[in-house]
Amino acid sequence: MSDLIVKVGGEGGTDSPTTAGELITLSAIREGNSVFTLRTLPAEIKGGLATYQVRMCDHEVLSPGDGPDVLCCMNQEAYDRLLDELKPDGGVLVYDSDTVTPSPHANGFIYYGVPLSSISAESIKERRTKNMVLLGALAGLFGIPVETLKQTVKDKYGRRSEEVVAVNNAAIDAGFQFVEQELPKLDSHHFTPNPDNRETRRMVIDGSEAVAIGAAAAHCAVYAGYPITPASDIMHWLAKHLPKLGGTVIQTEDEISALGACLGASFAGARTMTATSGPGLSLMVELLGLGTMTELPVVVVDAMRGGPSTGLPTKCESGDLNLAVYGAHGDAPRIVVAPADIHDCLYDTIGAFNLAEKYQTPVILLSDQSMAMRTQAIAKPDLSQVELVQRKIEREQGRDFKRYELTEDGISAMAVPGTPTDQYHLVTGLAHDETGSPSTNDGELSAAMMDKRLRKIQAARLEGGWSRLHGPDRGAIGVISWGSLEGALVEATERLAAEGHAVRVLHLRMLSPLPIEELEAFAATVDKLVVCELNHSGQLQRLIRAETELKPGLINKYDGVPFTPREIASALRKEL
CATH class of the missing domain: 3.40.920.10 (Pyruvate-ferredoxin oxidoreductase, PFOR, domain III)
Structure with missing residues (x-):
């Protein structure tokens, strides 16, 4: 070959x-x-x-x-x-x-x-x-x-x-x-x-273009953003193409106003997205909490780079998982997904929109510098076959409309302002009752609303198709991974298989809520468990240890350069 x-x-x-x-x-x-x-x-x-x-x-x-x-x-x-x-x-x-x-x-x-x-x-x-x-x-x-x-x-x-x-x-x-x-x-x-x-129908795109195409395919109506490396190319593509599809692109004065514009457009009924990198996501934290409290759908793309602070603007790292999962004051659960390749960047963006609309919540999609700038030829997608989830809309009720009704699954109907049914509700970052009216002195109601928001996020665990298994049915070692290193990891395990070592891989593309049952089932098929990721502190490893009884080891790298198959294979040999 x-x-x-x-x-x-x-x-x-x-x-x-x-x-x-x-x-x-x-x-x-x-x-x-x-x-x-x-x-x-x-x-x-x-x-x-x-x-x-x-x-x-x-x-x-x-x-x-x-x-x-x-x-x-x-x-x-x-x-x-x-x-x-x-x-x-x-x-x-x-x-x-x-x-x-x-x-x-x-x-x-x-x-x-x-x-x-x-x-x-x-x-x-x-x-x-x-x-x-x-x-x-x-x-x-x-x-x-x-x-x-x-x-x-x-x-x-x-x-x-x-x-x-x-x-x-x-x-x-x-x-x-x-x-x-x-x-x-x-x-x-x-x-x-x-x-x-030579004649195979393929399209040549990078990760940023794939995310942008996915957003367009998901019927993103409003994109608001502020330029930042390595996420700017998403806005460049959308600024050129989204208006032709009837959408709107806004370059705002900063990342805070970008997410604010997206939340406002979402409240008005639009499907919305913004994109940034680590420093910008840090600025968005307060409004992420607002999106959680007001239960407004929005997709936030974080093309991660080396940090902290300004860090390494043009180098690769997967160091924003903690920020994506926990970044807020108070408990503000949200969904976090992470594509692994160019194909995923397109289709997982569509999936992120569907999750945001279904569960009425901010969804953070974690890409990274290497994937954003990576070029691949992929099969031309048949976007006519894409299935889009629509937010739950109440069209029948009148003034007694309960925007935040305490439902069994945590999902309550939304309303679009200005509809002829004369629906009316408030949207506020304050603790509120089922109609949205501020209720800051009722601790029991506040707890019920907190449980409601958590309930619907936990339900996202049941969403299928957000992980991939590689390798034999059982293994001497099992590797849990996320982000852009999946390909290098799979190549490494194929080399080890040729040497007679059985290594299994579980690659996660949904990181919050964490698929606990799937992790436990995977762990039961291997003798030893490790997490492989591109950050110093082992952020996925710590998340797994916090939410399960599993105690995986860690293989990590944090020098701004992606893993090579040789590096991963060498590290795994030491674990065998």
Whole structure:
């Protein structure tokens, strides 16, 4: 099977390594490959090290892999910081021989020096084509079809002008010709097209676009948000497309007003969503409590990044689980879900809307930086088959309407202001009675309302389809996971299975309410239990220990970079 990992590193905004990576990715997809990307950006607007890693396979790919087979260094910083990631014994370094001074060859690396800067400046007369010269060199070295690269360039830049396309294609040709004339092939790596998959109907999207498409498919009518990395691309997509579907997009002055606008629109009967990252979610805490108290449906997307405070704006971490589950004064139960891949980002967003509307509550969807910026080709969804849950609306009652009626399942009918049935109720953050009128001196009623709100959230435990099992029916070890590491974890357990070790995986996509019965049933099938997650404190591990009798161990990482299958496999071997 073909499996090639290429990583490009250089100065953000000058070398444009991410553009080179995107074009490789799109070309590989055009040739029928499955891809998995990992993009990191500097926190600075311009400058700093930017990287783009793409794994290209002729079979389904679940993770970015263990490290690059081919490392492309467009400046010295990329070489100095990334060389240790290159696979030993056959790893290939492609570098700009004008700007990079490599150390003596080590670890069995194969070095190809290409004068990217001088070719772009002297032959093409355009320094900004340095990344295109690199693409041509990669085509020559590893067999990426040149015409496919050129067609991808045309698709990306054709709207600008024919001249832009011609200059970029000339740079690709120059890089290719240099390799053909100057660099004999010394390594064994090759790109392998998959002709059988070329015509498959697929769409190429990243995690942010998938969330946005899911929101549109869920009939989101109002999106309000404030820009923040790495969640801003959700708003960018919706600002372009949602108005065409009859929806409204509002850029507010901050995250507090964004959620406030969503709650107001929800009270008026609209399906609403906002998106942010950890610092923004912190600001939303008070209004999350208001959403819980007023029982208003809203979806809040948190594209997590490294924290605390401003933290690591462009790096990956799953450190907001505690904030998502517990972030409020008083008891403010809410539903928390977390997709694991691009497919989930689309469909779990739809699911989050359905949960919010059914249970009349804020639903927090936890994505992360790596997933938000990850590109994959997925099957084009048939959105005509999507089933949407509608909120429970009372259309018959009059002035005795009880918005917060104490029902057996905790769900009471809502009303849309201005309906001709003359329904009337208050919405307040104060403790209230069944009509919504403030009732701050009746402790018994306040407790009953608290129980009502908790009752409906606990009922969400019975919702199916929010977890996945992998591996044999029984195992020496069972791994509970959440977030974007599922693919790497599954690859790791497959490697261990080949070594004769039985490892089971339970990947959770609903984290609040915690599926206690499912966790206990899973634990009964394994000899030892661990949680694998991307944060320092073991937030899911602690949540499980708090809500069950289970005492799982912990495998964790918190350096801003996702787990690799090799890292997880190594950690699990120590647990066996």
